Amino acid sequence: MTAPEPFGVRLRRAMDERGPLCVGIDPHASLLAEWGLADDVAGLERFSRTVVEAMADRVAVLKPQSAFFERFGSRGLAVLEKSVQEARAAGALVVMDAKRGDIGSTMAAYAEAFLHPDAPLFSDALTVSPYLGYGSLGPAVALARESGAGLFVLALTSNPEGGEVQHALRADGRSVAATVLAHLAAENAGQEPLGSFGAVVGATLGDLSGYDLDINGPLLAPGIGAQGATPADLPAVFGTAVGNVVPNVSRGVLRHGPDVGALRAAAGRFAEEIRTAVAGG
Numbered sequence: 001m002t003a004p005e006p007f008g009v010r011l012r013r014a015m016d017e018r019g020p021l022c023v024g025i026d027p028h029a030s031l032l033a034e035w036g037l038a039d040d041v042a043g044l045e046r047f048s049r050t051v052v053e054a055m056a057d058r059v060a061v062l063k064p065q066s067a068f069f070e071r072f073g074s075r076g077l078a079v080l081e082k083s084v085q086e087a088r089a090a091g092a093l094v095v096m097d098a099k100r101g102d103i104g105s106t107m108a109a110y111a112e113a114f115l116h117p118d119a120p121l122f123s124d125a126l127t128v129s130p131y132l133g134y135g136s137l138g139p140a141v142a143l144a145r146e147s148g149a150g151l152f153v154l155a156l157t158s159n160p161e162g163g164e165v166q167h168a169l170r171a172d173g174r175s176v177a178a179t180v181l182a183h184l185a186a187e188n189a190g191q192e193p194l195g196s197f198g199a200v201v202g203a204t205l206g207d208l209s210g211y212d213l214d215i216n217g218p219l220l221a222p223g224i225g226a227q228g229a230t231p232a233d234l235p236a237v238f239g240t241a242v243g244n245v246v247p248n249v250s251r252g253v254l255r256h257g258p259d260v261g262a263l264r265a266a267a268g269r270f271a272e273e274i275r276t277a278v279a280g281g
């Protein structure tokens with residue numbers, strides 16, 4: 001059997017071909033209402049199918065936020081499964097935003113659920129939390145390597161509350177977030193053109209020059225649009241690592257639905273602004 005192509009390789013290619021934009025599939029109850037849909041499984045399915053139809057053939061990455069599907073129980077998860085499969089079939093990479101993190105033996109089961117190729121929810125990558133200790137993510141790192149999948153590890157999150165944990169200094173003077181970034185750089189060492197183990201770093205955070213973001217892996221950057229950051233902020237936040245940034249926009253695009261053309265136009269505007277910002281001008 002040939003080894004699966006690593007996520008980092010597939011992501012770099014998708015970013016080069018389609019641009020780096022990641023559109024979120026976040027079916028908030030308020031968005032369902034704005035789209036004229038009921039807050040039920042049928043509304044969820046319609047919303048999700050529309051986003052996949054509008055985006056999966058053109059953006060590099062789609063990121064479904066699992067919570068909005070879990071809200072509807074097993075039928076919501078069935079919609080999530082279908083959305084993941086349809087998005088991947090249409091050519092988008094899928095980052096499952098489930099932010100899992102647990103003791104290592106349980107983490108292995110989370111990894112099986114999202115990163116084993118036979119799992120119904122198999123995704124190209126998964127968001128995970130390192131705040132039970134980076135080493136607790138070991139089983140997910142191992143299975144991702146085997147499956148050609150990736151991880152996005154929460155490092156410097158976009159929300160204002162994150163700093164009290166992430167900027168905290170360890171006994172050796174290094175911050176918690178810098179430690180997470182250093183672990184990721186080690187996972188990605190020697191991988192070309194890009195490693196498969198990414199960090200989540202909010203686009204809202206302003207100057208991060210105190211952190212080494214050159215982890216040779218992708219940097220998922222939420223916070224553009226509804227949380228107030230703009231594509232023009234990316235160079236100042238990410239510095240020399242800006243070429244590895246996967247900027248995420250959820251509500252900033254989704255609020256333009258349900259019209260497929262309007263969704264595509266909104267994503268296209270963000271994509272163009274991102275292209276200009278990353279190109280330096």
Ligand SMILES: O=C(O)c1cc(=O)[nH]c(=O)n1[C@@H]1O[C@H](COP(=O)(O)O)[C@@H](O)[C@H]1O
Nearest residue numbers: 065127157158159200222226227249250251
């Ligand atoms: O892991 C994430 O995707 C994430 C990390 C983070 O630090 N901040 C953050 O907003 N997110 C997610 O990114 C999306 C942002 O959505 P909008 O604010 O609507 O663009 C949501 O699905 C959040 O759960």
